[in-house]
Amino acid sequence: MIPVETLDYVEAQADYVALHSGGRTRLKLQSIASMETELDSARFVRVHRSRIVNLERIARIAPYARDSAVTLIDGTRLGVSRAGYSRLLAAIEGSPGGTFPAPLDAAVSASGRVGAVPCGG
Numbered sequence: 001m002i003p004v005e006t007l008d009y010v011e012a013q014a015d016y017v018a019l020h021s022g023g024r025t026r027l028k029l030q031s032i033a034s035m036e037t038e039l040d041s042a043r044f045v046r047v048h049r050s051r052i053v054n055l056e057r058i059a060r061i062a063p064y065a066r067d068s069a070v071t072l073i074d075g076t077r078l079g080v081s082r083a084g085y086s087r088l089l090a091a092i093e094g095s096p097g098g099t100f101p102a103p104l105d106a107a108v109s110a111s112g113r114v115g116a117v118p119c120g121g
Contacts, residue, residue, distance in 0.1 A: 002026060004043075008057045008072055010035055011052040023074065045091045047084035116119060
């Protein structure tokens with residue numbers, strides 16, 4: 001099990017999802033669409049057809065351009081699609097107070113434990 005609050009992002013890899021948490025990766029036999037329905041939509045946003053990111057792990061959001069990306073607190077850079085960018089902005093606007101928990105280019109702290117994601121291995 002991977003505690004949800006430690007999950008940085010999820011990435012599709014064929015019939016599996018790669019669960020990235022604290023510098024480690026675990027594979028789980030599941031589609032990314034199915035994983036998306038299991039995660040809290042107030043906390044996780046699908047930013048690309050193959051990626052779901054934990055909003056609390058975002059340190060920077062680049063303005064939308066052809067090669068837009070989010071940078072996570074650990075320095076990981078993840079590409080963002082046009083539709084994903086729109087979903088990301090909507091999630092930020094829908095957050096408590098209507099703004100991102102911190103300036104768009106500042107680190108965001110993690111919150112308390114709310115659950116876990118089961119994974120094989």
